[in-house]
Amino acid sequence: MYLSRVQIDYDNRAKIRDLTHLGAFHNWVEQSFPDEISEGRHSRKLWRVDALKGKRYLLIVSESQPNREKLERYGVVGTAQSKDYDTFLSSLQQSHRYNFRVELNPVTTVTDSSGKKRKIPVGAANNQLQWFLGHAEQFGVEFQPDSVLLTSRGEKILKHRKQRVTLSSAIFEGMLTVIDVDALKSVLTNGFGREKAYGFGLLTLIPAQ
Template sequence: MYLSRVEIATKNRQKIKDLTHLGAYHNWVEQSFPDEINLGERKRHLWRLDQLAGKNYLLVLSENQPDEGQLEKYGVSGTVKIKSYNRFLDAIKIGEIMRFRLTANPSYSVLQPGKKRGRVYPHITVKQQRQWLNERSEKAGFKLIRQRLLNSEGDDDGFAFDIVCRDHPVLYREKGHVMRLSRVTFEGLLQVRDVTVFKETLIKGLGREKAFGMGLMTVITEV
């Protein structure tokens, strides 16, 4: 596994003129693995968009190493960083406390009469979105750690993590159909409860719309 990052060239409008919707970012990620394309063995790549110190980044988790030149296509020259992720995964221990960041698509499905698959709806409120993560944490191999978080009135809000960003980026589908996806970024502390399951969560992601920048959880050890 490889974890890669590149700063997006947001100050070069000409260079990033194609990045108008989530599908364009998806194509950027896919084109960064030309060997997979040539072999016809397309792998699932988790990715997300991050902001750090006023800069915008594309973060990619992949089974194979991406092509540095392709990954830099819409990026700032010299900012590509590619690291092996296996050593980090192998060092994870049960009971370990980590700080996490997750960008996801909190949603639920409702069965429709006469259909095998349910219709998917996004969770709208902050409370619903937080509950979505609460309900999935145990099956994902971790426990959310209680912190004292204060709401805007200075009161303890009772949650173990926070939502740092909520938006609805555009995705262009075929035949000119335009839709907006619900995108939520969570941050907080967790404790590893099942190492095997937790590793699967980090590798395979959490929730829907993984092809369009959702589901990637990253963690760092809390000292």
């Protein structure tokens, strides 16, 4: 596995004019793996746009290493980098503590009067936070409740097959303790929740000091 990133060149408006919706970012990610395209195969890639010290980066977790030139298509030249992710995954141990960040598409299942089930967005901020904390077991962790914050929420646009869809977004940050290493590894490599192809579900960790 590889963890890659590139600084998005937002200062060059002509260069990034296509990046107006989640589908465009998805296409950028997929095009960064030309070997897969030529071989007619497709592997899961998790991605997210992050802000750090006033700059925004595209992060990708993938099975293979992306093509540097393709990764810098909308990025600042010379900022693309990839590192081995398996070493970090192998270092995970039960009871270790980490600071985390994840962007999710919070939805819940409801049943209407006809008995049909459908997905709807989790609405209020407090409900989104409780929804997130309720998934600790699936993450294989114990969240430190007082440290977990909903740092950003809103809506993002996805244009796909001539359709325009609005997806709810919520970014959670805080501290966690590892309870089930295998479950956590699965989330780190496969993502969590819905719309993983469109920038949701990538969990990142930094060892707590």
